[in-house]
Amino acid sequence: MYSKKYVLKAKREIAEDIFSLKLAPEEGEGIPYTPGQFMLLTLESGVKRAYSIASAPGKGELEFAIKNVGGEFTSNLPKLKEGDKIGVDGPLGPLAYDTCNEFVLIAGGVGITPMLSILRDRDGKEECANATLFYSARTKAGLAYFEELVEIDSRNSNLKSVFTLTREKPDGWKYETGHVDAAMLRKYLTDFSKKKYFVCGPMRMVDSFREILLKELGVPEENCTFEGWNV
Ligand SMILES: Cc1cc2nc3c(=O)[nH]c(=O)nc-3n(C[C@H](O)[C@H](O)[C@H](O)COP(=O)(O)OP(=O)(O)OC[C@H]3O[C@@H](n4cnc5c(N)ncnc54)[C@H](O)[C@@H]3O)c2cc1C
Structure with missing residues (x-):
């Protein structure tokens, strides 16, 4: 574990x-760090919270994507400015990320951050096993990194990305609408028990996937990593 400004x-x-x-x-x-890990960020005021790394390893820089929920840490986001110092402790984690296994990433809202690190890391690596991303948000405006994810999808034949909106269907929207549920998973996937699953997003959504994957679809628990946040 490192600690650095x-x-x-x-x-x-x-x-x-x-x-x-x-x-x-x-x-x-x-x-x-490795893709899927998180760091503890400390503001100059001393407030400290966990945030998943969105960048891929190798560049020295770190990227995070943080939702302003008006809490102790996130209410500072609008005020933060270039040059501000932020303490970083970590890395912590890791999600059980393994490029040799076929895996399924299920992200809700800002839960896309650890998935993005993984997808950026495997971008262009044809040797990686197939992966499927399910990414939902209420509205198109809430889908962080949407354009980049569409581009990554279009240049990687071993990746299938499914985007879905739960509260709107904008003109020209050619992806899914509604929540990711067992029916949507069945539409895109077969052989459920042979794959690894990473689920990340708001606590309630992650809890619902415990039911869907473990109970409805019979996925063994050791194939699943669940990361639920209070966002
Ligand atoms: C491993 C891990 C990785 C994470 N990665 C990310 C990430 O990549 N991006 C991200 O955005 N988040 C991430 N989180 C969540 C993050 O750590 C924080 O929990 C989140 O940003 C909220 O912090 P906060 O200090 O702003 O809210 P807190 O002050 O801790 O408040 C928590 C919740 O309570 C609510 N709340 C606070 N005060 C009140 C009040 N008086 N009345 C009613 N409700 C209130 C807030 O709105 C918030 O929803 C991660 C969490 C973990 C554990």
Whole structure:
């Protein structure tokens, strides 16, 4: 576990109430990590929270995507500015990410962050086993990194991405609508028990996938990683 000061290099609102933060080490090398891991971020006020890493390893910089839920940490997001110092402790985690196994990523809202790190990392690696991403948000404006994910999907034949909106169907929307449920999983997947599953997003959504995967679809628990957050 490392502990290091980073400097905020860039902040951008990438989706409704979701800010991406790009951090670079104040000095020296960045903290090493693997896709799917998370760090503890500490603001200058001392408030500390866990955030999944959205960037892929190897660049020294770290990227996070954080939803402003108006809490102790996130209410500071609008005020943060380039040059601010942020403490980083980690890495912690890891999600059981293994490129040799066929895997299914199921993300709700800002839960896309650890998945994005994985997808950026395997982008262009044809040797990786097939993967399927299910990514849901209420509205198109809430789908963080949507354009980048569409591009990654289009250049990787070993990836299938399913996007779904639960509260709207904008003109020209060519993907799914409604919640990801057992019927939607069945539409795109077969051989459920042979795959690995990573589910990440709001606690309630993650709990519902415990039921769907373990009870309805009979997936062995050891094939599943569930990460639920209070967002
Ligand atoms: C491993 C891990 C990885 C994570 N990765 C991410 C990530 O990539 N992106 C991300 O956005 N989040 C992530 N989270 C969640 C994150 O750690 C925080 O929990 C989240 O950002 C909220 O922090 P906060 O300090 O703003 O809210 P807190 O102050 O801790 O409040 C928690 C919740 O309570 C609500 N609340 C606070 N005060 C009140 C009040 N007075 N009345 C009613 N409700 C209130 C808030 O709205 C919030 O929903 C992750 C969590 C874990 C455990």
